[in-house]
Amino acid sequence: MPKAILLVIPVFFMSFFAVENVAYAMHITEGILPPTWVFIWFAVSLPFVGIGTYHVKQKKRKIPGYLPLVGMLGAAVFVFSCFPIPVIALNGMATSHPCGTGMSAVLLGPFVSVLVAAIALLIQALFLAHGGLTTLGGNIFSMGILGSFSGYFAFKVAQRCRLPLFWSGFLAGMVSDLFTYLGTSIELGLLVIEKGGSFFKATAEIFGVFMMTSQGILCVVEGIVVGFVLVFVYKRRPNILLNLGIIKNDTKPLQQ
Amino acid sequence: MEFLHHTFSDVYARQNNWLTRVDVRVKLFYAISLLSINLWAKNMFIPLLFLSASFILLFSIKIPPMAILRSMLLPVLFAMLILLVKGLHEGEKVWLSFPILGYKVVLKEEGLHSGLHIGSKVLGGISLVITFSFTTTISRLCAALKWFHVPNTIIELLAFMYRYIFLLLDEVSTMWTAQKSRLGHASWKKTIQSLGTLGGLLVMRAFDRAERTYEAMHVRGYEGGGILTVNLSPWRKGEYASFIGMVLILPMLVYTGNIHAW
Incomplete structure (x- = not known):
């Protein structure tokens, strides 16, 4: 067991029991990233945010009701990401919260989901002090870009394989969560390169710590919750999924 | 919550x-x-x-x-x-x-x-x-972002999301309390199922509210253009x-x- 893990675990446990029992582990805090990486992550993230903005701008011209829809679903995903999920590994003693990007990517598409994630991260950085302004680019990369695209593609692949709606949603939620944590681990792992450390070792250690504490289970739980959400909406109001383009009208009834 | x-x-x-x-x-x-x-x-x-x-x-x-x-x-x-x-x-x-x-x-x-x-x-x-x-406040921030020429679409979405987060939070809190008081969180499995239902209701309410909001905006003359009116x-x-x-x-x-x- 690497030494880092031995000391890092207690810190994570401390974080669970602090702040009203909620762990917000996937945001990189203000001041952590050095200037070079701040610029690199902003440069990587801005084109995606730009394309997302362009998508919304074009679509709202054609469908005027699109802007309120994205705003409202964005707010819903933000609230969804605040759900306190009990972590079974800790016997429900602590709670963690889902990323929500997998669900937003399924509902809104990956580029618009990146834009929604960027705005959600800005709100969290400013008004909840989770994440930061200089680390916004890095957080958009891990949570917005990696989370949205991985979740969206997982959902599409599952649909292509004709998996039931629940399992498609499960894969979207779980894979997006996994990639978000992988992204954060990569960003933190890259910091050791300048000092001659091993990037792969550091990334693997940080990712391992994420997975060994509550976040590994959270990925699975978020997948289950997203699956339930989609099935629930499909049972009650299939027209919502139809309007959002998640299901097609001409398909035979979906397996749930 | x-x-x-x-x-x-x-x-x-x-x-x-x-x-x-x-x-x-x-x-x-x-x-x-x-x-x-x-x-x-x-x-x-x-x-x-x-x-x-x-x-x-x-x-x-x-x-x-x-x-x-x-x-x-x-x-x-x-x-x-x-x-x-x-x-x-x-x-x-x-x-x-x-x-x-x-x-x-x-x-x-x-x-x-x-x-x-x-x-x-x-x-x-x-x-x-x-x-x-x-x-x-968020409204002052939006006005400043507009002054700094941040694209209107981003500012409009920021304003929209922020405005409705609290509203949806209130609704979810009420449903959450109702679920808890009716044994919706009696076991871990039930909690996860309840969370799924809660998330589903959240999506449905957001969708309905978006339609109502658009209708309200439409009668006030909104046709997909800019909605920001506050200038510094x-x-x-x-x-x-x-x-x-x-x-x-x-x-x-x-x-x-x-x-x-x-």
Whole structure:
């Protein structure tokens, strides 16, 4: 067991029991990233945010009701990401919260989901002090870009394989969560390169710590919750999924 | 879930005090410039200076210490994690070594030094951000972003999302309490199923509300164009004085931040 893990675990446990029992582990805090990486992550993230903005701008011209829809679903995903999920590994003693990007990517598409994630991260950085302004680019990369695209593609692949709606949603939620944590681990792992450390070792250690504490289970739980959400909406109001383009009208009834 | 209402720092931004009255563009200029200096600082003096100055400013407008500490707790924990990782991985000079469960833990001086430097930057940076957010409402921020030519679509979405987060939070809190009181959270499995139902209802309500909001906007003449109407007034003497003051202080702070010292 690497030494880092031995000391890092207690810190994570401390974080669970602090702040009203909620762990917000996937945001990189203000001041952590050095200037070079701040610029690199902003440069990587801005084109995606730009394309997302362009998508919304074009679509709202054609469908005027699109802007309120994205705003409202964005707010819903933000609230969804605040759900306190009990972590079974800790016997429900602590709670963690889902990323929500997998669900937003399924509902809104990956580029618009990146834009929604960027705005959600800005709100969290400013008004909840989770994440930061200089680390916004890095957080958009891990949570917005990696989370949205991985979740969206997982959902599409599952649909292509004709998996039931629940399992498609499960894969979207779980894979997006996994990639978000992988992204954060990569960003933190890259910091050791300048000092001659091993990037792969550091990334693997940080990712391992994420997975060994509550976040590994959270990925699975978020997948289950997203699956339930989609099935629930499909049972009650299939027209919502139809309007959002998640299901097609001409398909035979979906397996749930 | 109710705790989020109290955690959102703009509750304090709606108060009337000398810092909330400062023009939002000046505050934004200050916040971004000082965050940049904090980012490039080569010593711990500048971040700690920002931390103390922010505390003094926040205490001067009577922000409860607990609200400040609550905002800073998570970043501090993250800084501690970085301090540990750096202390274990960087450098060669042993500062402290001790055994834990048969493993020899070695903390190195250079790594701890670097970890403390980053930790101070975290504290300095986050204190600047919370000083800004404790004194600025979202509507003022949107107006300032418009003045800085941030695309309207982004600002409109920001305003929309922020406006409806609290509304949806209230609805979800009510449903959450109802689920809890009706044994919806009796077991772990039931809790997860209840969360799925809650999420599904959230999506359905958001969709319905979006339709109603669009209808309301449509009858007021909205056809997909811009919806931002708030414009900031031109700068007065006070704003120019604050801006010039910042321009004069900046070189001094940049110079101090570049000194290689603890």
